[in-house]
Amino acid sequence: MPALNRADEFGTDLEIYRHYSDKAVYADSRTGASERLLKLLDAQGFERNVLPPLYVWHRLPDTLSPDEERQHATRSMAAGTKAGYRVNIAPELFDEATYSEAMTARNSPVPHPPRGLPAPGAAPRRRS
Template sequence: MSLADEYDVDVAFYHRDATIYVDTRSGASEHLLGLLDDLGLNRHRALADVWHQVPDEMDEIAMKSMADRAAPLLARAGYQVDIDAGLFGGTAYRTALAEQAAHRQPSPPAPRAAPPRRTR
């Protein structure tokens, strides 16, 4: 069972032993795994387990920045994401939120209430 299964999310980011790991649910779709690959995360496999990691050759700031950018992109794609609080909220995250807000469709105007009908 992966951490994503335990947290009941599609993707779980966590930091352990100077590495950022990205777990997906057991049996995650190839589409999700491919999206994580495309975001620059390294895919790993051992027996039936599949997980991703931020590349080890990156320094701590670059690793956090990569996770920071990936999480809102996954959420925007419709996946439920859990991320350790220490990884989230940096500059890249705030930039991604601003970009997301800029692309959000404006809410439709509220319908006007009909005037009350008079009765005699």
């Protein structure tokens, strides 16, 4: 059976790349990827697409600048790596500063909400 997507083809969990025809940034996860990996990409700003029964891919919105695309792609790579996934990213989408920042952050692979907003599902803080 031929590979369904780049992650299957290259034997990784996730491939992040710019498509040659429409120039959009895509993240292909392997066939049968865990919901955990798919949610990780959702949390990094990728939009999930599904072609039943097997094919799931993510795409960054067209409204992002090239710098924002690199930041989202690189943070997704770092989050996936920290979570134990095998991730490849196209060299033109990799941003060293963003990667260093993401890999040294003490937070979880899923980004925290902006300051002042509680994390999803978090209990409200009690005042002493």
